[in-house]
Amino acid sequence: MSKLLGKKKTAIIASGETFADALSIGTYASENGYPILLVKKNLIPLKISKSLKDLDIKNVYVIGGNSTIDEKVTKQLPKIKERIFGTNRYETSVMIAKSKFSESTHAFISSGNLFSDSLVIGAIGGKHHIPVLLTKQNEAKKTADYIKNSMINEFTVIGGKTAVNDEIIMKILK
Numbered sequence: 001m002s003k004l005l006g007k008k009k010t011a012i013i014a015s016g017e018t019f020a021d022a023l024s025i026g027t028y029a030s031e032n033g034y035p036i037l038l039v040k041k042n043l044i045p046l047k048i049s050k051s052l053k054d055l056d057i058k059n060v061y062v063i064g065g066n067s068t069i070d071e072k073v074t075k076q077l078p079k080i081k082e083r084i085f086g087t088n089r090y091e092t093s094v095m096i097a098k099s100k101f102s103e104s105t106h107a108f109i110s111s112g113n114l115f116s117d118s119l120v121i122g123a124i125g126g127k128h129h130i131p132v133l134l135t136k137q138n139e140a141k142k143t144a145d146y147i148k149n150s151m152i153n154e155f156t157v158i159g160g161k162t163a164v165n166d167e168i169i170m171k172i173l174k
Contacts, residue, residue, distance in 0.1 A: 030126025
């Protein structure tokens with residue numbers, strides 16, 4: 001298994017109780033060959049502790065704030081290279097894009113309420129250095145503001161109109 005992971009000694013830590021943060025960081029993890037290890041808000045499951053040891057993980061990126069991964073959990077982790085979070089899943093996806101994809105000119109836009117669309121695009125995003133930005137009706141402004149103030153000049157909507165409708169796309173295009 002270490003061969004597959006490239007023996008990078010780095011992992012991504014995200015919540016296993018909510019899906020959004022792991023999906024938003026999935027393209028970065030894919031691009032770098034980092035495993036995503038899922039923890040509970042107040043607990044590192046025994047299998048994850050064993051994986052950290054077995055994979056000889058020395059550094060981690062923690063994705064999500066204290067509402068998804070408590071500080072007492074982070075104190076039990078190896079060296080934290082960076083903790084990335086926003087006020088909610090939508091802002092967290094923007095913060096990931098700012099931190100890890102600041103030079104990207106393309107983004108994937110996906111629903112923050114459905115996991116399947118973001119899940120299937122993760123490997124492609126990793127291969128082409130493209131962030132996944134989560135959105136929904138009343139959160140489109142954060143995504144739009146990020147796109148306007150970044151190098152992104154093209155985006156691809158992932159999912160059908162029930163996931164990301166025309167109104168959301170128009171808010172992003174304004």
